[in-house]
Amino acid sequence: MLVELAQTFIINILKAGPIPKHIAFIMDGNRRFGRCRYLKPGQAHSLGFETLLKTLRLCLVLGIETVTVYAFSIENFKRTNIEVINLMKLAKEKLKELSSNKNLIEKHQIRVRVLGELNLLPEDVKEEINNLMEFSKNHTKYILNICFAYTGQAEIAEATKSILQDYKTNKIALMDINESLIEKHLMTFTSKDSASRPELLIRTSGERRLSDFLLWQVADSLLLFLKVLWPDFSFFHLAFALFYYQHYTKI
Template structure:
């Protein structure tokens, strides 16, 4: 008896669904074991290696960034399933505007597409109750991208389960500079205060909406911070897997958390000494 193509498709779909259920159950068991130890409250990611991934596979410029998006979605899902409250991603540096115009244009178009997808009712932001912040000098973005980012922040403002911070048109020196400027402006006319205090600057940092990261994961084996969260990562554990960003997966996240748990007591003691 010859099986019909429709039947084959249904069988294939059923098998895929079964495999997905098994993977989901296995991941749930793994996360339960991990949760027996201390878990990070805030994870930050530098998504490095997209261009090298495209070059490695002989793909066109920008294809590596597109290939990296599913990796980002998977990583966000793992973090939220683990119960990690804050996730920060380095999406686009101010320095990236110096890249070739066609690459910048492609990245802006891709960013606009993905930002708009966050406004859809079935998006992961609504599914997980995520509040989204866009951190950076948004005035440097195109009008369309900036308007879409502001709309997402407005629409998700009432979500409170988890927080996603997207650093775009961002670098740390610019964030610090803007915080100092705001602190000075706030002190104008205040004759009782002779100088700017540390608390003033920290309160005006855009990243003040989240605690400092516990773990910073940078893919592709690089150990540089690249002007990312310099103010906030003084006691952050750095993890740098060799995998390029589109290749990053669950095992890398698990290793990062295990390393964090192994040194957690030491890091806590260091924080108390400050």
């Protein structure tokens, strides 16, 4: 009860200041969390998924319109075959669970987009992704971007290919190529003004690097690196991040 009262009090204080419209998360530390607690394979990532759901609900309460999360890098395919297989099974399970969570997605009108080189994924995972995106495609109030089989460099390369194709077919002229055009060809682009560039990027686990995530989009973002492992990320870590954002916004 006291914790809930404290959370409500802190939320009201936060809402008195600027709240970012778009936050990005590098959800790092699941494997280390599992090793430290001697968990079975997949258990830590399942707990990390529960942390994501809790964080999304908090973002809704705070009025954060867009959340982008780094779920699986193309580089992660270099892990052991058994680990990749287990992660794909877990991804299928959690995507299906997210699709069935209508209280969160439909009630709040969240559009879910899975961004990345989806052709690299198993067919059953792609099927769950398509179901989830189809189910939420007409929702317009909030956006959840899940970057899966993704890297920022691959995203920029694909945007470049798309622009070159438009140039070859005379859809654009050379002088039309600028920062705005490139951004419109990125995976994160939507007509929703707040959706493309996060004002705040949070990485858990203590690592202080971007790991090829949203390289174009975070050019002007505030970056915050927290030592907490992702499954342990809580309301109070998010509140600290937002106070941190508000402090630097005022400078």
